[in-house]
Amino acid sequence: MTLHSLPLFVRLAGRPVILLGDGEAADAKRRLLERVGAQVVGEAATAVLAVVAIDDEGEALAAVSRLKARGLLVNAVDRPALCDFTLPAIVDRAPVLVAIGTGGVSAGLAAALRQRLEALLPANLGLLAERLHAARAELRARYPDGGVRRRALGAALAAGAPLDPLGGNDDVAGWLAGDQVRDTGHVRIILASTDPDELTLRQARWLANADRVLHHPGVPVAILDRARADAVRQTWDGQAAAHDGLTVELEMA
Structure with a gap:
C-alpha cells in the first residue's frame, strides 16, 4: 500500500518559516508556528518551509510558484494539490505527539479524530514516555x-498489560521490578477476513511484535502492514525454521 505522504516531525524552534496571507487562516497557522518556536518571516527571508494562506486564487498560485522556484517546501492552505507538506491536527501529551493528517483533503475529519483521541489518551501519557x-x-x-x-x-x-498506554499507569519501576512476560516462539494466525480491523487484540499484538512474518501469498498487504517495518517478511513455503524471536505465520481461512 502506497502512502500519499511520509509523516515527519520537524524541529522548528528558532528556525525561519515564511508565512504569507492575512485573516483567520493565516492567524491560525501563525499561532501553530509560534507554538513550536518557529520564526515567522516574510517572503524575502531565507527559509526552507513556507505557508501560503492567501484567499485570492491568482495571488495564491503566483506566491506558491515563486516559493517553489526557490526550492522551498510549501503548504498552500485549502489547496491540497499544491502542497508539498500538510500541517496535521495535533494531540499533545508532551513529549508524546499524535498527528492526524488527511493529505489536506478534510481538515474537519482530522479535527474530529483529534477530539476523539483527546478523550482517549490519558493526561499522564507523556509521563509514561519520560519514565x-x-x-x-x-x-x-x-x-x-x-x-x-x-x-x-x-x-x-499491550492492551490490558501493566503499562497499557490507555490505562493511565506510568509505574515503569514497578513493572521492571516484577517478572516480565514476553511473546516468543512460533504463532500461527488463520485469518477469517481480509480486513485488518477484524484482527483480534491478541493477533494484532503478535503481528506488531513479530521479528519475522511468514505469510501465504493471499494475505493482503493491508494486514502485512500491521507488522513492524523492520520485521522480516517471507512468503511461507510450508516450513518454519527455528527462530530465537517471535515468528508469526499468516494464512487465510
Missing part, C-alpha cells in the same frame, strides 16, 4: 538483546 526514557539503562542491562528488550516492552505496553 520509559529514564529507564533505558536499566532496560538495556536487564535485556541486553535488542529483540528481547523490544518484545518485553511490547508485552508491557
Whole structure:
C-alpha cells in the first residue's frame, strides 16, 4: 500500500518559516508556528518551509510558484494539490505527539479524530514516555538483546498489560521490578477476513511484535502492514525454521 505522504516531525524552534496571507487562516497557522518556536518571516527571508494562506486564487498560485522556484517546501492552505507538506491536527501529551493528517483533503475529519483521541489518551501519557526514557539503562542491562528488550516492552505496553498506554499507569519501576512476560516462539494466525480491523487484540499484538512474518501469498498487504517495518517478511513455503524471536505465520481461512 502506497502512502500519499511520509509523516515527519520537524524541529522548528528558532528556525525561519515564511508565512504569507492575512485573516483567520493565516492567524491560525501563525499561532501553530509560534507554538513550536518557529520564526515567522516574510517572503524575502531565507527559509526552507513556507505557508501560503492567501484567499485570492491568482495571488495564491503566483506566491506558491515563486516559493517553489526557490526550492522551498510549501503548504498552500485549502489547496491540497499544491502542497508539498500538510500541517496535521495535533494531540499533545508532551513529549508524546499524535498527528492526524488527511493529505489536506478534510481538515474537519482530522479535527474530529483529534477530539476523539483527546478523550482517549490519558493526561499522564507523556509521563509514561519520560519514565520509559529514564529507564533505558536499566532496560538495556536487564535485556541486553535488542529483540528481547523490544518484545518485553511490547508485552508491557499491550492492551490490558501493566503499562497499557490507555490505562493511565506510568509505574515503569514497578513493572521492571516484577517478572516480565514476553511473546516468543512460533504463532500461527488463520485469518477469517481480509480486513485488518477484524484482527483480534491478541493477533494484532503478535503481528506488531513479530521479528519475522511468514505469510501465504493471499494475505493482503493491508494486514502485512500491521507488522513492524523492520520485521522480516517471507512468503511461507510450508516450513518454519527455528527462530530465537517471535515468528508469526499468516494464512487465510
